[in-house]
Amino acid sequence: MNILLTNDDGINSSGIYAMAKALQSLGTVHIIAPDRQQSAVGHAITLSTPLRVTKVHLDSELYGLAISGTPADCVKLGVSTLLDVKPDLVVSGINHGSNTAINILYSGTVSAASEGMLMGVRSMAVSLNSFDHTVDMNPAAEYAAMIAGQYVHSPLPLTTILNINVPPLPREEILGVRVTEQGQGAWNDHYDKRTDPYGRDYYWLAGDYEPSITNINTDDRALKEHYVSVTPIRFTLTDHEHLSALSSLQNIRI
Amino acid sequence: MNILLTNDDGINSSGIYAMAKALQSLGTVHIIAPDRQQSAVGHAITLSTPLRVTKVHLDSELYGLAISGTPADCVKLGVSTLLDVKPDLVVSGINHGSNTAINILYSGTVSAASEGMLMGVRSMAVSLNSFDHTVDMNPAAEYAAMIAGQYVHSPLPLTTILNINVPPLPREEILGVRVTEQGQGAWNDHYDKRTDPYGRDYYWLAGDYEPSITNINTDDRALKEHYVSVTPIRFTLTDHEHLSALSSLQNIRI
Numbered sequence: 187m188n189i190l191l192t193n194d195d196g197i198n199s200s201g202i203y204a205m206a207k208a209l210q211s212l213g214t215v216h217i218i219a220p221d222r223q224q225s226a227v228g229h230a231i232t233l234s235t236p237l238r239v240t241k242v243h244l245d246s247e248l249y250g251l252a253i254s255g256t257p258a259d260c261v262k263l264g265v266s267t268l269l270d271v272k273p274d275l276v277v278s279g280i281n282h283g284s285n286t287a288i289n290i291l292y293s294g295t296v297s298a299a300s301e302g303m304l305m306g307v308r309s310m311a312v313s314l315n316s317f318d319h320t321v322d323m324n325p326a327a328e329y330a331a332m333i334a335g336q337y338v339h340s341p342l343p344l345t346t347i348l349n350i351n352v353p354p355l356p357r358e359e360i361l362g363v364r365v366t367e368q369g370q371g372a373w374n375d376h377y378d379k380r381t382d383p384y385g386r387d388y389y390w391l392a393g394d395y396e397p398s399i400t401n402i403n404t405d406d407r408a409l410k411e412h413y414v415s416v417t418p419i420r421f422t423l424t425d426h427e428h429l430s431a432l433s434s435l436q437n438i439r440i
Numbered sequence: 441m442n443i444l445l446t447n448d449d450g451i452n453s454s455g456i457y458a459m460a461k462a463l464q465s466l467g468t469v470h471i472i473a474p475d476r477q478q479s480a481v482g483h484a485i486t487l488s489t490p491l492r493v494t495k496v497h498l499d500s501e502l503y504g505l506a507i508s509g510t511p512a513d514c515v516k517l518g519v520s521t522l523l524d525v526k527p528d529l530v531v532s533g534i535n536h537g538s539n540t541a542i543n544i545l546y547s548g549t550v551s552a553a554s555e556g557m558l559m560g561v562r563s564m565a566v567s568l569n570s571f572d573h574t575v576d577m578n579p580a581a582e583y584a585a586m587i588a589g590q591y592v593h594s595p596l597p598l599t600t601i602l603n604i605n606v607p608p609l610p611r612e613e614i615l616g617v618r619v620t621e622q623g624q625g626a627w628n629d630h631y632d633k634r635t636d637p638y639g640r641d642y643y644w645l646a647g648d649y650e651p652s653i654t655n656i657n658t659d660d661r662a663l664k665e666h667y668v669s670v671t672p673i674r675f676t677l678t679d680h681e682h683l684s685a686l687s688s689l690q691n692i693r694i
Binding site: 263 | 486611614618671678694
């Protein structure tokens with residue numbers, strides 16, 4: 187099996203390294219990842235500048251290709267151009283920080299998986315619910331590799347990707363896997379207004395995410411209850427339920 | 441009515457100017473838009489750098505605030521901080537180039553509307569199916585303003601946004617409005633591999649979009665048949681249909 191591994195924290199992050207090591211039990215791991223931190227880039231792709239590719243050694247045996255672009259760029263360039271074979275699986279992660287609820291929309295990690303899906307490859311995103319850069323990534327990597335091994339043989343359509351979130355706990359405190367729904371949390375956005383050394387104002391985003399822990403079996407609830415969350419997601423966005431609410435517009439001509 | 445108007449082509453584009461003029465018949469238009477072209481940024485938000493705000497005059501009466509960020513940044517900063525009132529409507533556009541089918545995922549134009557939705561404001565995205573910068577934006581602006589006037593009084597939930605695409609035709613050749621579904625087109629991605637003046641390789645994205653014109657009433661089909669396409673979209677991403685396909689993972693512990 188050929189696996190394309192990418193992320194949004196950059197090729198030198200601890201998350202992608204742990205994920206690569208765990209995925210080697212499943213097949214050949216091709217690392218193609220951004221050359222630097224790309225968090226919150228969403229599904230950005232690079233059109234106005236060219237992409238550079240640099241070979242980077244992660245240890246004495248493992249190397250990858252660092253791309254001067256976004257996570258979605260890495261998957262697009264990797265699958266279309268850099269890899270000799272079409273991968274059987276795209277894995278994006280392990281991200282520092284969860285990607286649950288609406289954060290899926292902002293997430294570079296998830297967008298790399300959705301780009302894999304758009305290119306016809308089974309794809310999954312993996313995130314650890316911690317911003318601590320010394321946290322042990324190995325339990326998350328092992329759970330994700332186990333899930334990947336089952337996912338490649340599952341009957342899921344290629345248009346559905348897996349969004350995996352893992353609580354930042356020692357292996358023995360993780361209670362197992364839960365198949366979940368996307369939660370309903372929201373951000374309380376606020377911007378710090380500051381003044382630079384030249385007297386000019388600037389604004390810096392400083393919002394707080396508030397997960398909504400309901401009775402529904404959501405991604406955020408699984409994390410809170412010490413489970414690994416696995417959410418199948420797909421990007422068929424039409425709100426069929428409300429097409430008829432727009433019937434007054436149908437056939438209007440001005 | 442207070443309308444927050446943004447885009448992804450930048451505050452000096454012809455599309456946002458035409459849209460502002462047409463929306464003035466509905467209420468007060470507050471323009472808060474990127475200070476430069478931001479196409480294909482998806483739902484990127486700016487975390488690692490501060491945002492700057494500059495007042496820009498578009499003509500002798502009309503001005504706006506130019507932001508050193510993405511379309512989603514403009515909506516987030518505008519609604520949370522810069523505007524004195526919560527807007528009744530967020531409009532994003534008019535974009536040069538359509539945003540149909542999977543292009544919704546890459547679109548900065550649509551992401552600004554989805555950010556408005558996330559902030560609890562009724563939101564819509566408007567795109568013209570042409571990259572010609574001399575094209576007449578006024579028919580699209582007039583259709584979009586007419587739709588906006590109906591949309592603010594519609595029974596649609598705030599979690600559903602409108603994605604509007606307009607064919608680049610004279611007013612009399614546009615056959616009217618169609619309420620549509622998100623289409624199924626795909627990109628044929630390829631990268632040009634080139635060599636820079638210093639002998640180093642680089643890659644530049646040069647894909648082609650192929651709309652899929654099926655019997656289904658899609659956005660791309662409406663454009664092809666000279667209709668304005670209005671698609672209600674929502675970001676509830678869970679694939680409920682395939683939750684059971686993952687039942688073998690449920691409660692697995694390693």
